[in-house]
Amino acid sequence: MLLPPANWLPQAPLQPLRLDWLESAGVEVAILRLDQIDPLISGNKWFKLVEHLKTAERAGAEGIISLGGAHSNHLHALAAAGKRLGFKTVGLLRGHPQDTSTVEDLHAFGMQLHWLGYAGYRARHEAGFWTPWQERYPTLHAVPEGGGGLAGALGCAAIMRQVDEQLAKLGWDDFDAWWLACGTGTTLAGLALADSGKRSLYGALAVPNDHGVAPNIESILAQAVGPVASYRLIDASRRGFAKVDQTLMTFIEQTEQVSGVPLEPLYTGKALLALKQLVESGGFAAGTRVVFVHTGGLQGRRGFAATP
Numbered sequence: 001m002l003l004p005p006a007n008w009l010p011q012a013p014l015q016p017l018r019l020d021w022l023e024s025a026g027v028e029v030a031i032l033r034l035d036q037i038d039p040l041i042s043g044n045k046w047f048k049l050v051e052h053l054k055t056a057e058r059a060g061a062e063g064i065i066s067l068g069g070a071h072s073n074h075l076h077a078l079a080a081a082g083k084r085l086g087f088k089t090v091g092l093l094r095g096h097p098q099d100t101s102t103v104e105d106l107h108a109f110g111m112q113l114h115w116l117g118y119a120g121y122r123a124r125h126e127a128g129f130w131t132p133w134q135e136r137y138p139t140l141h142a143v144p145e146g147g148g149g150l151a152g153a154l155g156c157a158a159i160m161r162q163v164d165e166q167l168a169k170l171g172w173d174d175f176d177a178w179w180l181a182c183g184t185g186t187t188l189a190g191l192a193l194a195d196s197g198k199r200s201l202y203g204a205l206a207v208p209n210d211h212g213v214a215p216n217i218e219s220i221l222a223q224a225v226g227p228v229a230s231y232r233l234i235d236a237s238r239r240g241f242a243k244v245d246q247t248l249m250t251f252i253e254q255t256e257q258v259s260g261v262p263l264e265p266l267y268t269g270k271a272l273l274a275l276k277q278l279v280e281s282g283g284f285a286a287g288t289r290v291v292f293v294h295t296g297g298l299q300g301r302r303g304f305a306a307t308p
């Protein structure tokens with residue numbers, strides 16, 4: 001497998017986010033634009049993949065096999081990385097064949113796809129799930145859904161370094177809290193490991209509470225050797241993963257117009273709306289400084305419209 005040069009680290013700008021509801025509350029927010037690191041391998045995805053790719057390379061693998069849905073940002077970034085860096089990719093997909101824009105891209109990037117149905121996909125956590133796939137693709141390294149696990153989290157330490165390096169340009173000596181969308185919680189766990197207790201972490205859940213985010217974060221943090229930052233999970237899912245409503249879509253449209261920051265409805269739009277709700281309910285004292293991590297995912301907004 002080919003990895004990018006060791007000194008290749010995509011850089012995300014940290015920018016002030018000026019919105020009237022923040023100014024009214026006296027809360028300062030800076031946004032880390034992970035959506036801008038690369039046209040295709042964007043958002044938190046590269047950071048979650050990088051340690052998995054190193055493990056695959058050490059194991060002498062020829063590529064990666066992983067899982068996701070028909071709109072998966074993770075599979076999209078993985079397939080794009082495979083095409084660019086020249087390694088083989090196989091995707092195991094939830095449900096039955098459908099032609100979303102994401103799936104069209106996966107084909108175009110050369111990812112080989114297998115549709116598992118819904119029951120077949122639910123079996124992904126069962127012991128023995130990977131055995132037939134490893135027999136079929138013995139030269140590929142398996143990466144869990146969403147690029148998760150400890151390896152996925154460890155790659156996210158670089159996100160913290162990128163923020164710390166840019167604080168001075170905002171005139172900040174430090175900040176109080178992180179705010180980011182959570183799907184599996186891997187990125188948040190990575191920041192909790194890296195930050196080791198300096199700032200609080202807020203995870204805006206893009207999935208319902210019973211989707212196992214907290215246990216997933218705990219199982220990653222249980223492997224930490226040093227102190228970890230405290231975190232709080234907030235339900236931002238708005239009745240379920242990928243459920244989109246008019247309030248959300250209007251908020252996204254207005255915020256994009258005022259700030260120029262593109263958002264998508266599944267993760268970043270919901271996370272920012274949840275921040276607004278907390279700020280407006282007085283959850284942050286005036287003078288609080290927050291870093292909002294834009295986790296990307298903009299490829300996934302193609303074809304999304306409000307549903308009642």
Ligand SMILES: Cc1ncc(COP(=O)(O)O)c(C=O)c1O
Pocket residue numbers: 043044073074146181182183184185186187188267268295296297298
């Ligand atoms: C755009 C976007 N933001 C946030 C997340 C959540 O990241 P994590 O699974 O690490 O919680 C994901 C993927 O799950 C994503 O695609």
